[in-house]
Amino acid sequence: MTTIAFRADGPLWSGAYRAANLLSRRGLQPLWTSRAFSGRTPDGSTATFPAGTIVVETSAADLSHSLPSELDVETVELATTEGLEALPVRPVRVAVYGGGGAPYNHAASYGELGFDVDFVFPEDILDGALADFDLLAVPGGGARAMQGQLDPLGEDGCRAIADFVREGGLYLGCCAGAYDASLVAPSFLTICPQQQQMRMINAAVWNKGDEWLGLQSPGVGVLRAKVAGEHPVTYGMPSAFPITHYNGPLYHMAPGTLDGVPDAVGLLAVAGTEDGFTPSEGFLGVAGDDRLVDRAVVAGAFNAVAGTYGKGRVVLFGSHPEMGLSLSMDVLDAPARMLANAAFWQGAATKSARPVQAAGDPAVAAADALDGLAEAGPLIDAVVAAAEALLARDTTGAGWLDDALAMSTFGVAARTIWNDGLAGFGPAAAAMKARIASIEGRLKQAEDPMAGRSDYVSAVVLDLDRAINHQTPPDWNIDFGYEGLLQHLERARIMLVKANANFGLDFEPVSNPYAYLDASPFHLAVGSYLAAAGVFANCGLLLRLHDERLKNALLIASNSAEAVH
Secondary structure, rough: OOEEEOOOHHHHHHHHHHHHHHHHEEEEEEEEEOOOOEEEOOOOOOOEEEOOOEEEEOHHHHHHHHHOOOOOOOOOEEEEEEEOOOEEEEOOEEEEEEOEEOOOHHHHHHOOOEEEEEEEEEHHEEEEEEEEOOEEOOOOOEHHHHHHHHHHHHHHHHHHHHHHHHHEEEEEOOOOHHHOOOOOHHHHHHOHHHHHHHHHOEEEOOOOOOOOOEOOOOEEEEEEEEOOOOHHHHOOOEEEEEEEOOOOOOEEOOOOOOOOOOOEEEEEEEEEEEEEEHHHHHHHOOOOOOOOOHHHHHHHHHEEEEEOOOEEEEEEEEOEEEOOOOOOOOOOOHHHHHHHHHHHHHEEEEEEEEOOOOOOHHHHHHHOOOOHHHHHHHHHHHHHHHHHHHHHHOOOOHHHHOOOOOEEEOEEEEHHHHHHHHHHHHHHHHHHHHHHHHHHHHHHHHHHHHEEEEEEHHHHHHHHHHHHHOOOOHHHHHOOOOHHHHHHHHHHHHHHHHHHHHOOOOOOOOOOOOOOOOOOOHHHHHOOOOOOOHHHHHHHHHHHHHHHHHHHHHHHOOOOOOOOO
């Protein structure tokens, strides 16, 4: 036996983390280091490694057998180590809240990194579904932000989430999902009194206000964050780095506010802004000198905090580690490492892996999935055609694209967002079709495991069918949230058709940049992650999630008579 370290520096982290998850499901016991350490290689040279490095005690032959060759990892064999302290990597089941907001980035990030992911609705939570998961991720909000997420839960659903954490689960919230679990403005409690059942951390929203449901936005785009202190969630992160922020909460500590709840700690503090940032004061024009984001820097406001609640844990990001750093926000960037860190931190506290059950006939599910994927192709083409029709129209006299009506984000003017956003539908469609072809190929590979060799592969195939063909009932009144691929593609098409129909309308300037979210062609087509461009990107993320899940499941099952799950 020897010690093998997986380099997790810089961009190597994602491959190392994915390898750790796959190895843990193959029955090995990878370790996740909690401090920097050094080691001596067999040739006598010395190597150093930061916290967050993946280490496994095994023979090179066993590692070669267990680790698929196609994984992009860099390993270092160590004859001796010094200062090695680590936590065990165990399989973690992640539930992503689909009952409102934008859950696809979280799911795609976790899936690409080798975690087992599923979506849960308020009805599932009320039925006790969280008992089958280790971590609940609650994303940014939809058109009604936090209220749109909490209303379907009601007091009983909010209490069920708090009970899940109290009994040992981890709640991870981003943006609206973070606000949902925070100490919030009294004005919000008059709208959503059930939020009191989900307050699980002694951290209060710093940028509270009455403008947007108890929240005052600092802006949209790329902030500069700095690590506020050593914590498992920030293992391996540089001392300062860019992260996307989208209107969400910032924090100050409020020790002792909740009885019996320990004090929270700051994970990240706002250090400034990058070039690609639009302060809220500049959404509809030129910002003045008094910017909320600058006051946040002076005040030492946090954009990520963590705490414990009963036996469980709470990690809140006012910013968006799950979203990329560009206007499309659909790339797995460095901040996403903190999502995986939170999951590893939680996994280290669990005693055993939760089984993944396959309920249904995977052969039927595979056939239905293939039928749905065939149906998706023409829908993708219809969405692109609608986007191209909009792009071809003359916007010279379109007042709804003027600065006073169409908001800037990421430091980019609305007319540029319009042109670039609509032009991006074609490349996004090509990427989706490539994913569809990849999924179809993997389904053929899965035929043998589906015959009984791997329950885990079977469960992933069943989830794929649901991901493509699921239809969220209209009477659920979900505020965006999770929809199946076909339903979501149709949503994008309808939004673009409506934008075309509304092209000649005039709108009165108002102070709320989102006032015409469901009417302005800009907002309907490209104006935010809730626009058709964002919905279309979600479809790509959903395909990416299930392509990666299939790949991971097949890798786990490969070269093994029976997959470990």
